[in-house]
């Protein structure tokens with residue numbers, strides 16, 4: 423079910439930009455998501471979205487709010503999409519609110535970070551390229567497995583990883599920073615070295631400029647219940663035995679995965695760090711004094 427709602431405000435200030443990819447202000451045009459990832463954190467109680475898997479809300483006044491809120495900002499700091507919902511859920515094809523929001527960000531000349539699992543983002547390549555030319559744009563694709571078949575099980579309604587890699591290639595050719603966020607890594611499911619190396623390899627082939635990993639998953643309250651209901655008994659028992667009620671569930675293979683990641687980044691000559699507007703900007707300023 424699709425609900426059209428009016429939001430009171432749009433931009434949320436992130437007090438610790440380094441905790442979420444250098445983003446100072448983040449926004450979600452859609453409340454809820456349609457991609458159905460079985461591990462999605464937005465099912466957690468703190469988001470207060472009781473019907474996460476059956477409906478999605480569209481903030482129909484998002485563009486007016488964004489314009490008003492950006493006009494009040496004194497400094498141009500990074501705006502981020504994709505924290506609690508995917509900005510390119512299938513209904514974005516009809517509503518085009520993410521596209522319109524990008525136009526506003528372009529108009530106000532803010533730097534941009536966008537996180538998605540959808541190849542629909544390439545519809546907006548031209549605007550992204552303009553934001554990038556005038557200031558800064560970075561598009562990260564969440565990829566948890568390079569295996570399309572496994573992805574269909576754990577991210578049932580999201581475009582396939584192979585489609586995301588293709589989209590990444592198109593953005594890269596346009597000179598936009600594009601890469602991969604491996605997040606989450608699911609213990610006993612995607613936490614094998616082969617998977618990590620495959621993601622890095624496919625990212626390089628696609629033309630990505632970075633891959634950034636996390637070798638863990640977070641689990642809590644009803645999100646954990648949903649996840650456990652979508653894995654088999656044997657796996658569920660392994661999780662319960664190892665993680666009990668822990669929120670941060672780090673892969674038991676952490677050291678091996680980290681080592682495989684570092685080695686494969688070297689092999690494929692690709693950065694294992696997340697790019698950031700603040701870092702690039704201060705590096706550029708320092709150059710002025712060289």
Ligand code: SF4
Pocket residue numbers: 455456457458459461462463464505506507508539580
């Ligand atoms: S794409 Fe992101 S927000 Fe949407 S269901 Fe998957 S993890 Fe959740």
